[in-house]
Amino acid sequence: MPAQALPFDLVLFDLDGTLIETAPEICDAVNDTLAQFGLPPVAQAQVDRWIGHGTRELLVQALAHARGTSVDAVRAAADLPAIAQAFDGHYQRRCGTRSQPYPHVPEVLQALRGHGVRLAVVTNKEGRYTRTVLQAHRLQPLFDRVVSGDTLPTKKPDPAGVLSCLAEFAVPPARALFVGDSSIDVATARNAGVPVWALPYGYNMGQPIEACGADRVIADFRQLLN
Numbered sequence: 001m002p003a004q005a006l007p008f009d010l011v012l013f014d015l016d017g018t019l020i021e022t023a024p025e026i027c028d029a030v031n032d033t034l035a036q037f038g039l040p041p042v043a044q045a046q047v048d049r050w051i052g053h054g055t056r057e058l059l060v061q062a063l064a065h066a067r068g069t070s071v072d073a074v075r076a077a078a079d080l081p082a083i084a085q086a087f088d089g090h091y092q093r094r095c096g097t098r099s100q101p102y103p104h105v106p107e108v109l110q111a112l113r114g115h116g117v118r119l120a121v122v123t124n125k126e127g128r129y130t131r132t133v134l135q136a137h138r139l140q141p142l143f144d145r146v147v148s149g150d151t152l153p154t155k156k157p158d159p160a161g162v163l164s165c166l167a168e169f170a171v172p173p174a175r176a177l178f179v180g181d182s183s184i185d186v187a188t189a190r191n192a193g194v195p196v197w198a199l200p201y202g203y204n205m206g207q208p209i210e211a212c213g214a215d216r217v218i219a220d221f222r223q224l225l226n
Helices: 023-036 044-050 055-067 071-076 080-094 105-114 127-136 160-169 183-192 221-225
Strands: 010-013 118-122 145-147 176-180 196-198
Touching: 010 160, 023 044, 023 055, 023 080, 044 055, 055 071, 055 080, 071 080, 080 127, 105 118, 105 221, 118 160, 127 145, 145 160, 160 176, 160 183, 176 183, 183 196
Parallel strands: 010 118, 010 176, 118 145, 176 196
Antiparallel strands: none
């Protein structure tokens, strides 16, 4: 397929649940942390539903559940900084241990690059974890830009990350595509004025992705080349 046949010059991707299945090792790190502080473990299915707003928010949700209290109480708790620091160590050790790219992700990214398409990641995951996960699966070199949850003052669904990529690569919104797995990603793309495709196998807080209003739902990552 010649480069001019592709309808986009820039493709932006969410990370967790879109490019890489990360939930198992996130759950491991959460439960490592809860055990360290004498709290009961949480289930994988619960962690899957909490993914999307960044790792710290996920930890807050897990602590609220384990303590039987509210997320506001957890955010105000005096021991949250210490627990968050402990989680940071556990998650850094777990990054890359039980995650894996979804089927066809590496080869499709390579093919898009071969067509001259610019590639970016826009995730709410903090930068230190984003780098570790991408490097663990040898995906980091495939991206022209990575915008993490702490790269800019705001996170998704704020469109700042997408808009900064459009500006950097001088790509008009109609020639860009956002690919994600959640209502957060769809809202981000809509706020930025770019088309959005959604994948049904990721983490959409327990809700069906078909209800989120994406322009297209693709069950196979290879459909990005079609």
